[in-house]
Every structure is written in structure tokens, then in C-alpha cells.
Amino acid sequence: MGPELSHIQSLTELDPKALSEVHKAHYASIYRYALHRLNNEQHAEDASSEVFVRLVEALHAGKGPSKSVTGWLFQTASNVINDFFRKEYRQATHPLDPHEMSEIGGAQASTNPSLQDPTLRKALSGLTEAQQQVLALRFSADLSLADTAKVMNKSVNAVKALQFRAVSNLRDALKDEGE
Amino acid sequence: MNRELDTAFENCLMAMDQGESLDQALSRYPEKADELRPLLTLASRTRQFTADLPSRATAMRSRSQMLGRAFELRTVDRGPAVQPWLRWSIALLGLSLFILISGGVGLMAASAQSLPGDGLYPLKRSAERIQLSFTPGLTNRLSLTITQDMRRLDEVLRLLELKRVEAVEFEANLSDRQGSRWQFGDIPVLVTQNTSIPSGLRVGDLLRIRGRTTSQGWVRADSIAAVGLTFDGYIEAMKGNIWVIDGRSLVILASSEIDGNLATGDLVRVHARSEGESLVIQRVIGINPAATPIPTLAPASPAADEPDPTTSSEADQDDRDESGDDESEDEREERATAEPDEDEGEEHEEGSSSGEGEPTPEAEETEDGSHEADDEHEGELKEIEFNGVIQAIDGNRWLIDGTTFLVDEETRLEGDPEIGDEVEVKAEQRQDGTLYAVRIDRHD
Numbered sequence: 055m056g057p058e059l060s061h062i063q064s065l066t067e068l069d070p071k072a073l074s075e076v077h078k079a080h081y082a083s084i085y086r087y088a089l090h091r092l093n094n095e096q097h098a099e100d101a102s103s104e105v106f107v108r109l110v111e112a113l114h115a116g117k118g119p120s121k122s123v124t125g126w127l128f129q130t131a132s133n134v135i136n137d138f139f140r141k142e143y144r145q146a147t148h149p150l151d152p153h154e155m156s157e158i159g160g161a162q163a164s165t166n167p168s169l170q171d172p173t174l175r176k177a178l179s180g181l182t183e184a185q186q187q188v189l190a191l192r193f194s195a196d197l198s199l200a201d202t203a204k205v206m207n208k209s210v211n212a213v214k215a216l217q218f219r220a221v222s223n224l225r226d227a228l229k230d231e232g233e
Numbered sequence: 234m235n236r237e238l239d240t241a242f243e244n245c246l247m248a249m250d251q252g253e254s255l256d257q258a259l260s261r262y263p264e265k266a267d268e269l270r271p272l273l274t275l276a277s278r279t280r281q282f283t284a285d286l287p288s289r290a291t292a293m294r295s296r297s298q299m300l301g302r303a304f305e306l307r308t309v310d311r312g313p314a315v316q317p318w319l320r321w322s323i324a325l326l327g328l329s330l331f332i333l334i335s336g337g338v339g340l341m342a343a344s345a346q347s348l349p350g351d352g353l354y355p356l357k358r359s360a361e362r363i364q365l366s367f368t369p370g371l372t373n374r375l376s377l378t379i380t381q382d383m384r385r386l387d388e389v390l391r392l393l394e395l396k397r398v399e400a401v402e403f404e405a406n407l408s409d410r411q412g413s414r415w416q417f418g419d420i421p422v423l424v425t426q427n428t429s430i431p432s433g434l435r436v437g438d439l440l441r442i443r444g445r446t447t448s449q450g451w452v453r454a455d456s457i458a459a460v461g462l463t464f465d466g467y468i469e470a471m472k473g474n475i476w477v478i479d480g481r482s483l484v485i486l487a488s489s490e491i492d493g494n495l496a497t498g499d500l501v502r503v504h505a506r507s508e509g510e511s512l513v514i515q516r517v518i519g520i521n522p523a524a525t526p527i528p529t530l531a532p533a534s535p536a537a538d539e540p541d542p543t544t545s546s547e548a549d550q551d552d553r554d555e556s557g558d559d560e561s562e563d564e565r566e567e568r569a570t571a572e573p574d575e576d577e578g579e580e581h582e583e584g585s586s587s588g589e590g591e592p593t594p595e596a597e598e599t600e601d602g603s604h605e606a607d608d609e610h611e612g613e614l615k616e617i618e619f620n621g622v623i624q625a626i627d628g629n630r631w632l633i634d635g636t637t638f639l640v641d642e643e644t645r646l647e648g649d650p651e652i653g654d655e656v657e658v659k660a661e662q663r664q665d666g667t668l669y670a671v672r673i674d675r676h677d
Contacts, residue, residue, distance in 0.1 A: 068303040074480075077296045085291070086283040099291050106299040114306040174278060193276060194283040199243060214239040221242070221272045224279070 065113050065123070076123055077106055083195040084131050090194035091135045091186065093175055101138060105131045128191065128205040177227035185220035192217055241265050245273055289622060289653020297469040297477045304475060304482035327363060348388050350399035375508050376486055389420055392446040401452060402443045404460050404506075407436050415454075417442065422452045429456040438463065439506050439515065461506035461515060465637045468499050476514070478503055479632075483512045490516040500632075615662040620676075623652050631670065633658060638670040648675030 064072035084105055089098035108130050112118040119126035178186060184206070191202040203213045241262045248258040255273055259266040341360065344353035361381050368374045385403040392399050405417035415422045422442055424430065434440065439461035444454040466479025474485040483505055485491070495501060495517065504516040621634025631638045638660055640646075650656050650673050659672040 068307050070300055070303060073299060073303055074296060077292075077299055081292050081295055082287060085287040085295075089283045089286060095286075099287070099295070102287075103295040103298050106295060107302050110299055110303045110306060114303075171278075171282065174282065178279075178282075189279055193280045211236070211239075214243050215236070218239040218242050218272075221275055221279075225271055225275055228275070 065109075065118060066116075068110060068113060073106075073110065076109070080124060080127050081106070083197070084127055087128065087131055087190045087195040088135060090178075090190035092138065093179075097138065101131065101134045104134050108134070122204060124197075124201060125204045128195065128197070132187065132205075173228065173231050174224075177224050177231060180227050181220055181223055184216060185223060188213060188216045189220050189224070238265060238268070242269055242272060245269055246276060249273065249277070293480070293622075293653070294469070297480055300480060301470055301472060301475065301477045301482050305472075323367070327367070348392055348395075348397070348399070349401055350392075350397065375484060375511060375513055376488065378508050379486070379488055379513075386418065386420065389446065389452060393420070393450050393452070396448045396450065397446060398448055399446050400444075401446055402441070404439060404441045407434065407438050407440055410436060415457075420452060421450070422454050422457075423447075424454050424457070428454045429458075431457075431459060434459065435463070437504065439504070461504060462512075463502065463504050465500065465502050465520060465632060467632070468495060468497050468501060471495075471497055476517075478517075481505075481512060483514045485514050489514040492516070492518040495519055616671075617660050617662055617668070619658040619660060621656065621658070623650055623654050623656055626652055631673075636668065638668045638673075640670045640673070644670045645672040647673065650675040 065076065081102065085098055085102040088101040088105075089095060092098050092101060105127055109118065109127065112126075112130075178189070181189070187206060188202060191197045191205060192199070197205065199210055199213055199217075202217075203210045206213060208216070244261065245258040248261070249255065255270065255277075258273065259269060262269060340353070340356070344356040344360065347353040347357050361384075365374060365377055365381070368377050382404050385401075386405060389401050389403050392401065403417075403420075405420060407415060408418055409416040413424045415424055417440070422444070428444075434457070438459055441458045441460045442452065442454050443456045444452050446452050464479060464481075466481070468476060468478050469480070470477040476483050476485060478501060483503065491514075500520045502518045502520050503514060505512045505514050507513075619633065619636065621636070623631060623633050626632075629640050631640050633656065638658060648654075655676040657674045657676065658670055660668045660670045662668050
């Protein structure tokens with residue numbers, strides 16, 4: 055997870071250089087994680103920026119990461135994304151199912167060819183939240199099994215099993231879609 | 234689902250991460266290959282879901298937003314962590330005690346008129362420091378700092394009027410430079426061989442001068458250092474009196490000069506000064522790339538109306554060379570102050586060989602502050618290497634990590650560099666400070 059403890063010292067002082075280093079080290083993976091969950095580039099950009107603003111505010115309030123910056127960032131990203139879905143849910147006139155939640159995120163057409171895989175997107179949105187989380191952390195954010203376990207507060211073996219179940223369920227969902 | 238299969242799947246993923254093909258990875262588990270193959274294929278497909286994202290521009294926007302927020306929060310911390318009424322009570326108490334200790338109101342009033350070298354001057358400076366420490370709000374404190382800096386200039390001018398010899402320290406913008414005679418507004422400063430000067434200073438730069446006033450009406454500089462900085466960049470955010478330009482957060486004060494109607498996204502040239510940890514905008518000017526003349530690759534020729542930032546004239550170099558002989562520093566100073574017209578006459582005479590309007594022969598400053606004869610460096614280009622991110626491309630002006638490089642058809646571009654790419658630049662710096670990119674390599 056990088057040079058965590060030495061960073062935290064400088065981060066608490068909101069040192070621009072230390073903050074820039076953390077941003078450079080983690081922004082891309084946080085963005086990809088957000089994009090995986092939200093299916094919308096603009097929402098992913100907003101969410102990942104919000105994560106780093108929250109980091110600065112938490113550090114200023116003395117409530118920033120104490121051990122792992124990476125873990126803190128991804129847990130915050132997860133909260134930001136859940137807040138986003140909650141907000142959308144409140145604005146909706148009826149309860150949303152996971153497919154509709156996916157539609158909210160992906161309402162605006164993406165210009166990125168990778169995101170134009172509606173079948174996969176739909177299948178992913180049918181997974182449980184934990185399964186979506188593990189695939190986003192492992193395959194979009196490129197976190198190691200150990201780091202994913204820390205972020206998800208699970209054991210490495212539990213994550214390994216969850217990951218396998220997620221991919222298996224995804225395969226089944228795609229079969230149902232006719233692939 | 235069994236643990237063996239979970240582990241086999243994970244091991245195959247790791248092997249593929251290391252560069253193995255799907256078949257190579259599966260060859261470790263031939264008995265499970267049929268079951269693992271579709272799952273690993275699907276994992277690769279899922280990985281592609283968000284591949285090659287985000288763009289550099291997206292990352293830079295987020296970084297600016299984060300740093301802007303950090304700057305806001307840092308500035309909140311700078312004020313005393315007490316309620317305003319309590320702060321003023323403490324200020325009043327402190328000031329009362331201070332007045333009592335220093336002998337009353339009369340003494341304070343007298344100290345306000347004191348100059349460096351006077352007995353009451355330390356009292357004046359202490360009172361200023363107390364006033365500053367109890368001033369609430371970042372912008373108020375920065376404004377007061379600038380007011381106090383202006384007071385230093387008035388003190389120096391008064392000392393020069395009185396022909397007093399005192400140690401002084403002040404900050405001012407370099408308004409003119411004629412060899413060893415530099416001008417800071419109304420204050421003439423004499424630069425001697427012993428003056429410590431960094432390279433790259435330009436007319437307009439905000440500098441800190443340490444030295445002594447002389448009875449001849451000059452300040453003889455012991456050291457000159459840059460206080461502010463000048464850079465080009467895009468306005469990324471404008472939030473109240475805090476602007477983010479090129480990733481830097483800058484404070485706008487009432488004294489800041491803002492050129493025209495600027496908006497987010499505009500390319501600007503910023504003259505800023507450091508005040509503690511803050512950067513205060515002195516002046517911000519919009520840059521119109523089309524209207525801004527681009528220096529050519531012809532031999533360097535400093536603008537006639539703007540003395541070259543890093544050089545002094547050959548005649549002045551002669552002055553300096555002479556000063557290294559038996560002549561004492563005071564004698565040199567006397568000569569410089571008493572005979573400025575004569576010196577200038579010599580300059581014209583010696584420079585006349587190149588014709589009127591031709592570039593003045595120059596001397597180049599070395600790192601240790603000494604100057605070398607220019608004829609040894611005539612036409613020599615300083616080569617530099619630079620790593621950074623391309624922030625903007627405006628015609629043949631490329632902004633890379635806040636530094637502008639000129640790019641023309643001679644520039645070798647490797648890897649099709651674009652905005653947001655991290656690049657290595659090899660460039661030549663002309664004597665007028667212009668940087669010409671010779672080669673730009675995109676980092677993979």
C-alpha cells in the first residue's frame with residue numbers, strides 16, 4: 055500500500071507536496087473504482103475528487119487515516135458512492151432495483167469504448183454489493199488481494215472466495231443474457 | 234466452491250499479471266483448466282471495463298480542487314485559535330502592557346518616526362510584529378505585511394535623504410538595471426563585486442535587498458534575493474479571493490493588479506510574492522498567444538527597452554574587473570556615484586562598435602555571483618533537461634509544469650506527446666531566458 059506511515063505525518067500538516075504525492079499515487083485507481091461502480095465518467099470524476107477533498111478535510115479535523123492511506127481512500131470512495139446511490143434513491147419515486155441503479159449511473163452515454171459493454175454492465179449490476187465491490191477493487195482499482203482484504207475488512211481467504219463467486223455469478227448472468 | 238479452485242483462480246490471475254498468457258497460466262492446473270478458462274477470460278474482460286482511464290486533465294482538475302481546499306483550511310489555521318472578542322481582549326492587554334513597559338504613549342509615538350539605527354527603532358518593529366500577530370484573517374495580515382514593507386521603503390528613502398549610513402533590509406521591485414547601478418523605484422542600489430546575486434533576475438521581479446545606505450545617496454547591496462516568482466499557467470479555479478493557477482493556490486488582495494476580465498481557463502502570466510506560506514498575486518496578466526511575439530531562433534538580442542535579466546553590460550563588467558585591482562570598494566563606489574554620466578559615456582563608446590540599436594555586449598553571471606566576460610559566451614546556449622506534465626499547448630508555446638517552452642518544426646517530438654502526458658524535455662535556454670525545446674519525449 056505504499057509508504058503509508060511516512061506520508062501520514064506530512065499529510066496531517068496538509069503539506070501540498072505530500073498531498074500531491076498521495077493524489078498521484080492513488081487518483082487513477084480511485085477513479086477506476088468509482089467508474090466501475092457508477093458507470094458514468096462525470097459521476098466518477100466527481101466522486102473521486104470528493105474522496106480527496108474529504109481526505110483533506112478529515113486530516114484537518116484530525117480524523118484522517120491513521121494506518122493505511124489506501125484503505126482509508128477506498129473506504130471513503132465506497133461511502134461517497136453509496137451516498138450517491140442513496141441520494142438518487144431518495145429522489146426516485148419508487149424503490150430502485152440494482153439494474154435501475156446501474157441505469158442511473160450510466161444514464162449519460164460514455165465516450166469510452168470500454169464502458170460501451172452494456173451486457174457486461176448489466177450483468178455486473180446484478181451482483182451483490184460485496185461482489186461488485188470485490189471486482190471493482192481487484193479488476194478496476196488493481197488492488198492486491200491483501201489490500202482488497204484490508205479495504206473490505208475481510209480475511210484474504212474470504213476475499214479470494216468472494217472474488218471467485220463474483221466471477222462465477224457474472225458468468226452465469228451473462229449466460230442468461232444469451233452469451 | 235472449494236478453496237482449491239479459489240486459489241487456482243487467484244494464482245492464474247497473478248500469473249497473467251506477470252505477463253503469462255491464459256494458456257500458460259492454465260497449464261499449472263490442467264485438471265481445472267476447463268472450469269477456469271471462461272472465468273479468467275471474463276476477469277480480463279472486466280479489467281478492460283475501465284482500462285486506460287482517467288485522463289491527465291481529469292486528474293489535474295481533481296488535484297487542483299484538493300490543493301485549493303487544503304489551502305483554504307491551512308489559512309483558517311493561521312489565525313489565533315480564539316474567539317474574536319477574546320483575541321481583541323488579549324491584543325488590548327498585550328498592547329497595554331507593552332505601552333506600560335516601554336514607557337507610555339509618547340514613547341510609542343516617537344518610535345513610529347524612528348529609522349534604522351535609532352534607539353527606538355527596535356520598539357517600532359516590535360510594535361509592528363505585535364500588531365501583525367493579532368490581526369485577524371489571512372488577507373488582513375497579508376495586507377498589513379505589505380503596508381509594513383512599504384514603510385521599510387520610506388525609511389530607506391529618508392535615510393538616503395539624511396545621508397545616513399545604516400544597515401537596511403527591504404523588498405522592492407527591480408525597475409531598472411544599468412550595469413552595477415540598479416534602481417528599485419526611487420531607491421538607487423549599487424551592486425558590487427561582493428554582492429551576492431542569484432542568476433535569472435529580471436526587471437519587474439520582487440527582490441529582497443540587504444545592505445547599507447551610504448552618504449552618497451545609494452544603498453550598497455550585500456545581497457539581493459528573489460522574493461516573488463513569475464510563471465505562466467491556466468486559471469483552474471477562482472474561488473473568492475483565492476485563485477488556483479497551474480496547481481498553485483494564490484491569494485488576491487486589494488493591492489493585486491488584475492489585468493482585464495479574466496476567467497477560468499484563461500492563460501495568464503502571474504507575478505506573485507511569497508508571504509510566509511502564502512503566495513500573493515501582485516499582478517496577473519492575460520496572455521494572448523496570438524498577440525505575444527514569439528522569439529526567433531536568431532542570435533539572442535535583449536529587448537532595447539528591457540535590460541537583460543541575467544547580464545550586465547561589458548562596460549560594467551570592465552568596472553567590475555577594475556574593481557578587482559588595487560582600487561578599494563569605497564573608491565569604486567565613489568566613482569560609480571560621482572561619475573555616472575561619465576561611465577555611461579564609456580558604455581556608449583565601448584558599445585558603439587556594434588552600432589546603435591545593436592545588442593549590447595554582455596557578461597554572464599556565474600553561479601557564485603561573479604561575472605565572466607561575455608565574449609567567451611557569445612551565442613552560447615545553456616542546455617537543460619526537464620521532466621514534467623504538459624499542461625497546455627498554444628500554437629508553438631507549450632506549458633510544461635509551469636514552464637513555457639517554444640516548440641517549432643526543428644523540435645523532435647517522440648511518442649506523440651499530448652496535453653497531460655509526462656514528458657522529458659531537452660531544451661536550450663537563450664540569453665533572454667527563452668527556452669527552446671530541442672526534443673520532447675513522452676514517458677510511457
